[in-house]
Amino acid sequence: DDKTLRIWDLSPSHCMLAVRKLKKGGRCCCFSPDGKALAVGLNDGSFLMVNADTLEDLVSFHHRKDVISEIRFSPGAGKYLAVASCDSFVDIYNVMSSKRVGICKGASSYITHMDWDIRGKLLQVNTGAKEQLFFEAPRGKRQTIPSLEVEKIGWASWTSVLGSCCEGIWPIIGEVTDVTASCLTSDSKVLATGDDFGFVKLFRFPAKGKFGKFKRYVAHSTHVTNVRWTHEDSLLVTVGGADTSLMLWTYEMGGHRESRQCDSEESDLDSEEDGGYDSDVTRENEINYTIKALSTNIRPMFGIKPHLQQKEPSLDERQGVVSYFRPPVSRALPQPEKLQTNNVGKKKRPIEDLVLELVFGYRGKDCRNNVHYLNDGADIIYHTASVGILYNVATGSQSFYQEHNDDILCLTVNQHPKFTNLVATGQVGDSADMSATAPSIHVWDAMNKQTLSVLRCYHSKGVCSVSFSATGKLLLSVGLDPEHTITIWKWQEGAKIASRAGHNQRIFVAEFRPDSDTQFVSVGVKHVRFWTLAGRALLSKKGLLSSIEDARMQTMLAVAFGANNLTFTGTISGDVCVWKDHVLVRIVAKAHNGPVFTMYTTLRDGLIVTGGKERPSKEGGAVKLWDQELKRCRAFRLETGQMTDCVRSVCRGKGKILVGTRNAEIIEVGEKNAACNILINGHMDGPVWGLATHPSRDFFLSAAEDGTVRLWDIAEKKMLNKVSLGHAARTVSYSPEGDMVAIGMKNGEFIILLVTSLKIWGKKRDRRSAIQDIRFSPDSRYLAVGTSENAVDFYDLTLGPTLNRVSYCKDIPSFVIQMDFSADSRFLQVSTGSYKRQVYEVPLGKQLMDQTVIDRITWATWTSILGDEVVGIWSRHAEKADVNCACVSHSGISLVTGDDFGMVKLFDFPCPEKFVRTFCLCDCNTKCF
Missing domain, CATH: 2.130.10.10 (YVTN repeat-like/Quinoprotein amine dehydrogenase)
Structure with missing residues (x-):
């Protein structure tokens, strides 16, 4: 955009060879196949061809009004030049005659990428509407080509970011990013991409299937606008948008890699150490939880907030007209209603209160082991947002525990008969302020929702795991603080009896042995530890890999228990490790094809349920029921319609298995007939x-x-x-x-x-x-x-x-x-x-x-949320956070708002007076949109 065209030397001298001024900003460029000419697209819809040695003009055209987004010579002799624009067209020119010979029409948005086939007779085009289109050259007639046939076509270049071959380069849908550019090596094995986060990534090609493995390199500070391999694939050239930098990356092929520090963040190639990479595990490990009290505006608002603004003078006041010159207002012409009323009789009664009746959704994306049966399978208990939910399976009715003031992250049920239907839940918090914002654990009765104990703790950021002991009198908690502190509580007395740093890496789960009040196991990133409570001290032993061939310490995600002091841990690779005391004695290889996120020990018969991440198939499923020694199993497929099922919680009742998934579904599976009944649905990712x-x-x-x-x-x-x-x-x-x-x-x-x-x-x-x-x-x-x-x-x-x-x-x-x-x-x-x-x-x-x-x-x-009619919805304490949304009832007399603190509030409408009294209804979530 600085209106210059520059040629660079990619040899070790790295110098600029030539530069010339352009009339308009440049947006794309391309060498002819023989390297003698250079085509340049400009931001006013024109383009020109220049001599590659002297940079003198050869020819120029101006057929379009919008930006020229891509320009390409046909392969071989370079007979044709394809010119793509943000006008949604591709023009094809004959280079020798300097005439436009074809126009590619039919794109519904601007053109982003373009490639020729090796014969120079077919164009592949990507658009801003995520279309992958094909056109015959040079006439520009649109072609329909099945995806399987696209792979069989020989392409002179590949810069496309769409299609089945590139599905894996796109990140998870919730991430705020777009893949802006790609380029394939000449041997068609490695695809380089650039994105809006400033990342340069390498994928194996074709990158089929969602969320492909990659190596990620960080150097650009903002959007990577283009990536290109040099002719021998020895260098990768990338350009940044706002950082205006041009970077050269050396491509070291396998077997020729120098022993030096790498510039990359290796997202998938730590697999040699921990048994594999998984996007869900990585995301869970990197989540940074923020309490509501530290909330900031969900939108980047600016300006003076409504309750601090001076009221605008009327038009008459601005023109200096005083009130006694105005004609009197007739009683026959009252002010019209502010809001059209619908289906409301003459008697309008304001809404005086709201009561929570129904909650859709379940928190499965970053939690585990948080769905349980109660009352012999008649009810289930789970959580979402800051609400604990008791759900009756037969009627679908819900009741709620609403004493938490921030997001609940973990839940467990007391299994001792003396403490039937007692639940413990842990939430997000900030231990820097040991007041209402401190992390807390609530122990409560699921049937009457009575709080029995509130444990305020020093787990900075929150509590990620809770577990009751065998007698039900002790409670184990794990924090999200940097030391991942483990604490043992006498919950009835509210007393902490022992606490110790758990590990410097994330702990995902810690559970008491079902037959003990003193022994428990914690699992996490590349570790497993076996703990003993001795008085007020916590003693631990690392898991020993013993002499099992090829055994390695993997990231451990789940734990279950067997007789004779056996422990089972699920790994990121899909294996299940079997431990005797703290020594590894056996590995159940590929118990699941993906990570084993959850395991459940059935106390009455010792059978083990595992839940993992894998594609449904005839032989396997994401839920498996094993014998006591994990030697035989039965797999259950979940009828979710998803390409990959990711199970985050399992619980076994009488003849049924209760399953919670990452996609916010709670499913009941019959053990005999494998029938699936989806009880709860929700959005898998937010906001x-x-x-x-x-x-x-x-x-x-x-x-x-x-x-x-x-x-x-x-x-x-x-x-x-x-x-x-x-x-x-x-x-x-x-x-x-x-x-x-x-x-x-x-x-x-x-x-x-x-x-x-x-x-x-x-x-x-x-x-x-x-x-x-x-x-x-x-x-x-x-x-x-x-x-x-x-x-x-x-x-x-x-x-x-x-x-x-x-x-x-x-x-x-x-x-x-x-x-x-x-x-x-x-x-x-x-x-x-x-x-x-x-x-x-x-x-x-x-x-x-x-x-x-x-x-x-x-x-x-x-x-x-703006206007004199609603200025009263803005509180005195609105400096940190905003009112995000509002809705007036059909009667036109009641107004509900949602804000950055997760509060839903009820007002009368209109409410033109500042700081009016309000009814605070509930903490519905971290933010209300």
Whole structure:
């Protein structure tokens, strides 16, 4: 973008050989096959070819208006030049005649990557809408090629980031990143990529299947905009966006690797030491928990907060008109209602209180062993957010323990008959302040929800594991502090009897032996320890690998127990290690194909249940039931529809196995018939941003970073359906008739689905940043799409699924937060990240400045957190965190808000007075969006 073209020497001298000034900023460049010419695409839609030696112009063209995003000579003699633009076209030029001979049409978004086949007759194109398209050259006629056939085609280059061959280069859906560039070595074995995090990664090619293994290199401080191998693959060249750096990486092939410190963070190649890499284990090990008291704004807001702003003078006051010149207000013309009321009779009664009735979801992504049977299998106990949940299997009814003030991370049930239905739960906290924010463990009765003991501890950041002893009188806890402290409590007295640093690496689980009050085992990153409580001292022994051939200390994830002092530990590689006392005596190789995350010891018969991560198959499953010695097993497949099942919790009852998964599902599996009954569903990854209620039925939709939109039935207390979108979703909205659903995506795309079939009616991507809110107009004619680009676009739905943008709102001071249409569909109010609310005319997009007109608008909905009508929702202590969302009831007299502290609050509407009294309802989660 500095309007220069530079040529560099890649020999050890590393000098710049030539430079010339361009008329416009350069965006892409490419050498001709013979190296004599250089094509350069510019940011105004033009491109030129220059002599590679002198950098003098040879020819130039200007057929497009938007940025030239990619440019490529055909292989061989370089007869053709393909020029891709952000206008969504690829133009093909004959180099010798200097004429455009073909146009590739049909892309629904800007072009990002482009490659020729080795014959120079086929083009592969990637677009901003994540399309992989193919065009015949030179005419540009679109071709349909099955994915299996794509692999058989010989490509002159490969810079594509899409398709089955590149599926593994994309990170987990919740991560805030895009793969911006790729390049394949000439032997088609190694694919280099660059991404928005500044990472350079190497993958084996083809990278099929999700979340492929890689080596990661860190040097760029921001987005990597391009990566290219040199002609002999000896060097990799990468360029940074904002850091404006060009970097050279030496590629050392196997067998020629020098013995020196590596620049990479080896995400998968520590496998030689710990038996394998797994993304779920790595993510769990790296999570940094933050308490609500330290919450910051979930959005990067700026400006003066509403309760600190001076009230804007009216138009008359600004013009100097005093009040006695105004005509008197007639009693026959009262001020119109602020909100249109729907299905409400004449008697309006305010909502006085809210009571938690139903919770969808289960915390499985970073927890384990946290779903248990109670009352001989009639009930189950689990947790999500800061709520402990008792669920009746027969009726689906729930009751709640709500005494925690932050996220619950672990749960265990007391197995001693004297303490039936007693539960212990540990939460996130901060030990620096031993007040309400300190980490705490609650011991409570699951049936009456009475708190029996609260143990405040010095586990900084939180408690990750709890376990009762055999007699039920002692409780073991493990902290998330750097030393991963282990503490033994007499929970009935609230007394700590012993404490000691557990390990300098993460401990995942620590459990008492089911027949002991003094012996327990802890497992974690590359260690297992066997502990003994001696008085007030804790003594430990490391697990000894003995003389078993090829035995190595792996990352241990789970533990179970057998008779005669046997201990079983599940590993990251899928093996199960069998220990006698603290000595390894046997390895059950590949008990699961992936990590063994959870194990359960059945006290009545000694059978062991294991849960792991693996693909469903005829022979195996993610849940297995073993005999007492782990020599024989029966596998159970979970009917989840997922390509890979990842089990985080198992519990065995009478004839049934209770399973909790990373995908936030709780499933009951029959031992005899292997039938699966999904009891609980939830979003697998958050945040959950989008929420919309059906206009006439007790249904609602939710949309989340896990790339799914889910339909929930409130009356039946279950999930009815879900749609996997492939990209993180940010917002969702029903049409006024409830027959269509609009979904706004994090990548700037939006999709409209037909509710009856869940088929796509139309989709469009006119923006490149996240869509923050999306709304149908009350008359169903227009769709308003608000984005992070300080813009609101209007689409006329009567023109059909082509979704033509008819106008947009200008001069929005910051990113859009919420939008609401007026009841007559003529106006739209927009709340922004600068704490300013503005009103625009629909569909012109012209800002309405007349406050008198604004005051007389009746709104179809009210979700704005800004405006004189809702200034009272902002508390005196709103400096650290924001009110994130609001919704006024259909009666128009009650308002509910959610904030960064996880609080749901109830107000009267309107509430124009500052610091009004509120009803605090519950701590629903870390943040309410």
